Amino acid sequence: MNQPIPIRWLLGLISGPFFFIIIVIFGNLEPGNPAVTYTLATAVWMAIWWISEAVPLAITSLLPIVLFPLLGVMDGKSVSSTYFNHVIFLFIGGFIVALAMQKWDLHKRIALKILMAIGVGPGRILLGCMIATAFLSMWISNTATTMMMIPILISIISKLDETIGKEGSSKYSIGLLLGVAYSASIGGIATLVGTPPNLSFTRIFQISFPEAPEISFAQWFFFAFPISIVFLAIVWVYLYYRFRPDKSLWKHIDQSSFREEYRQMGRTTVEQKIILTDFILLALLWLTRSDISLGNIVIPGWSGVFKTPAFINDGTVAIMMSIPLFFIPSRSQKRQKLMDWETATKLPWNIVLLFGGGFALATGFIESGLSGWFGLQLSWIVAIHPIFIIALIAFMITFLTELTSNTATTEMMLPILAGLSVSIEINPLLLMIPATLAASMAFMLPVATPPNAIIFGTNRLRIIDMAKTGFILNMIGVIIITLATYFYGSFA
Numbered sequence: 001m002n003q004p005i006p007i008r009w010l011l012g013l014i015s016g017p018f019f020f021i022i023i024v025i026f027g028n029l030e031p032g033n034p035a036v037t038y039t040l041a042t043a044v045w046m047a048i049w050w051i052s053e054a055v056p057l058a059i060t061s062l063l064p065i066v067l068f069p070l071l072g073v074m075d076g077k078s079v080s081s082t083y084f085n086h087v088i089f090l091f092i093g094g095f096i097v098a099l100a101m102q103k104w105d106l107h108k109r110i111a112l113k114i115l116m117a118i119g120v121g122p123g124r125i126l127l128g129c130m131i132a133t134a135f136l137s138m139w140i141s142n143t144a145t146t147m148m149m150i151p152i153l154i155s156i157i158s159k160l161d162e163t164i165g166k167e168g169s170s171k172y173s174i175g176l177l178l179g180v181a182y183s184a185s186i187g188g189i190a191t192l193v194g195t196p197p198n199l200s201f202t203r204i205f206q207i208s209f210p211e212a213p214e215i216s217f218a219q220w221f222f223f224a225f226p227i228s229i230v231f232l233a234i235v236w237v238y239l240y241y242r243f244r245p246d247k248s249l250w251k252h253i254d255q256s257s258f259r260e261e262y263r264q265m266g267r268t269t270v271e272q273k274i275i276l277t278d279f280i281l282l283a284l285l286w287l288t289r290s291d292i293s294l295g296n297i298v299i300p301g302w303s304g305v306f307k308t309p310a311f312i313n314d315g316t317v318a319i320m321m322s323i324p325l326f327f328i329p330s331r332s333q334k335r336q337k338l339m340d341w342e343t344a345t346k347l348p349w350n351i352v353l354l355f356g357g358g359f360a361l362a363t364g365f366i367e368s369g370l371s372g373w374f375g376l377q378l379s380w381i382v383a384i385h386p387i388f389i390i391a392l393i394a395f396m397i398t399f400l401t402e403l404t405s406n407t408a409t410t411e412m413m414l415p416i417l418a419g420l421s422v423s424i425e426i427n428p429l430l431l432m433i434p435a436t437l438a439a440s441m442a443f444m445l446p447v448a449t450p451p452n453a454i455i456f457g458t459n460r461l462r463i464i465d466m467a468k469t470g471f472i473l474n475m476i477g478v479i480i481i482t483l484a485t486y487f488y489g490s491f492a
Contacts, residue, residue: 012052020045024071035368038071043361043370043412050408057408058350061357064364073368082363083356086315087203091355093318094193095347097279098140100325100339104271106279107136107145112152112262122172123240125156130179134187134232138194139279141348142184143450149180150454152261157460174461175243178469182235184451185440190228192220192314196351197410201436203355204362204411208371208418209428217286217314218301227437227484234476242469270331271338282321286314351407358411362418371419382424389426390434391482393417397438398474402448406439434485441477443470 023041030036042063049060065083069076101107114135118128129149137145157173188195192202192215202215289312290301303309325339365371381389401409413435421428442448444467446456452466 008052009054012048012054016045016048016052016054019048029373030369033369035071035073036370036373038067039073039364039368039370042067042071042073042364046357046361047408047412050412056350058353058357061353061355061360064357064360068360068364073364078367079360079363082207082359083353085203085359086313087199087359088352088355089315090193090313090318091196091199091352092347093315093320093322094139094282095141096322096325096339096344097275097282097318099343099346100275100322101140101279103339103343104269104275105265106272106275107140108152109262109265109268109272110136112265116259116262122245123236126176126179126240127236129153129156129176130183130232130236133180134183134190134228137184137187138191138228139283142188142195143454145187146180146184146451146454149184150458153177153180154458169245170460171243172245174465175239177455177458177461178243178466179236179239181449181451181455182239182443182473183232185443185449186228186232186235189437189440190221190225192217193318195440196355196407197436197439198224200355200358200407200410201414201432203359204414204418205428205432207359207362208366208415212428214290214313216290218288218290221287223433223488224437226488227480230484231477231480234480235473238473238476239469274328275325275338278321278325282317285317285321289314289317354407354411358407358414361411362415365415365419371415372422374416374419374423376423379420379423381420382426386426386430387482387486390430390485391478393431394434394438394441394478394481394485397435398441398478401439401442402445402474406442406449410436410439430485434481437481437485438477441474441481443473443477445470 020041023044024038027037027041028034029040045067046060046063049055049063050057064074064079065076068074068079098107110132114128114132118124118131129152133145133149136149153176157169157176161169185195189198192198198220202220205212205215285302288299288301289303291298291304301309303312306312322339326337326341328338330336330338365374397409397413414432417431417435418428421431440449443452446453446463446466448470455461456463456466
């Protein structure tokens with residue numbers, strides 16, 4: 001039996017090209033420069049299709065390759081080149097290492113080790129699950145992290161059901177599930193590779209301000225990691241006191257379930273040791289590539305050893321550390337390497353194209369002058385104190401991404417904010433960073449982020465549970481992002 005076509009899908013499919021045509025025919029944003037109007041028309045079409053998901057997000061991202069050359073905004077060669085750059089290779093290299101970790105179950109071993117070290121009290125189990133998830137999400141996809149944590153969570157919840165009964169464990173189980181979903185998003189903001197919006201930010205910032213210093217992996221980490229830690233601690237306290245179980249029911253819980261699952265994994269394999277070494281080296285090379293400034297002390301980066309350190313970027317490092325995995329042989333499986341192309345094909349190429357579409361759109365904003373035009377239209381907010389501007393941006397992006405792709409939202413909004421910052425003569429980082437962070441802070445609905453959807457798919461909690469809890473955390477996130485950007489950002 002054929003499924004009925006969703007109304008949102010049908011409306012989005014039709015309204016995208018409809019509004020594109022209306023703007024192209026009747027719009028005249030800047031007399032004498034039709035490229036401004038044409039770029040806006042393209043952006044509106046892409047925004048409608050991204051929001052409605054009338055066609056796959058990656059396919060929508062290909063529209064600039066067709067529309068920009070046809071409309072005279074950019075030539076085809078220039079548009080195409082925006083789809084592959086060092087940020088894309090940073091994503092690809094990091095994801096290859098992450099896939100190798102998953103292939104050899106290294107991620108599961110790390111998670112169980114953390115849970116065993118934390119302890120078995122209700123607060124400790126919740127904290128252990130959240131720390132394990134947040135740590136893994138810093139380096140691998142938050143979707144993959146959540147999927148990996150689900151079997152561990154289910155085994156914990158099942159053990160609780162057996163020991164204290166479903167009635168006694170159901171409330172606490174909701175807190176565990178939400179804790180994993182939320183910490184996957186929170187951990188992701190700590191590193192450039194942790195979540196797609198972070199990578200979008202670095203590239204769009206570079207496109208918009210080519211003369212500005214590069215935002216390196218280390219710079220982002222030293223700024224965002226403390227924010228991630230503070231927010232994770234707040235979420236843990238909130239979830240624990242909201243969903244904590246009756247202490248009298250907890251006396252029969254011990255660490256045996258974690259130890260047993262870890263014991264079943266056997267000894268750490270040679271493959272896991274090699275991949276862990278590669279992973280640690282990758283993280284260290286990322287963190288120490290550029291000079292690290294600590295007040296009056298500057299620790300020189302290793303790239304300075306080479307003749308042209310400016311030629312080396314985080315994408316170079318990611319690929320350098322992922323290539324060896326394809327020729328280092330496995331000891332336990334003959335004729336196998338630590339990584340193979342079959343596993344590498346699991347790379348989310350749709351996200352790669354989504355990145356490319358956002359970069360192309362951002363370049364079109366700059367080349368056509370639309371970014372500057374938007375900035376002039378919003379120049380009235382110069383009279384508002386910057387802290388309120390930051391709060392408004394964080395609030396708007398947080399709740400917008402409850403219903404839309406966080407990556408698509410970031411790709412749409414960052415070029416506009418870049419233009420606005422020039423118009424009102426404010427540091428663009430004060431506008432673009434809170435927007436980037438807020439894109440990962442949607443906690444209310446299952447459709448907001450893949451981790452939310454995965455957790456909801458366990459059928460162990462209701463939307464109302466997520467919505468009530470998530471609304472409070474959304475607002476806390478807005479406050480943290482605002483204060484961190486305005487006060488801490490000046491020193492990071």
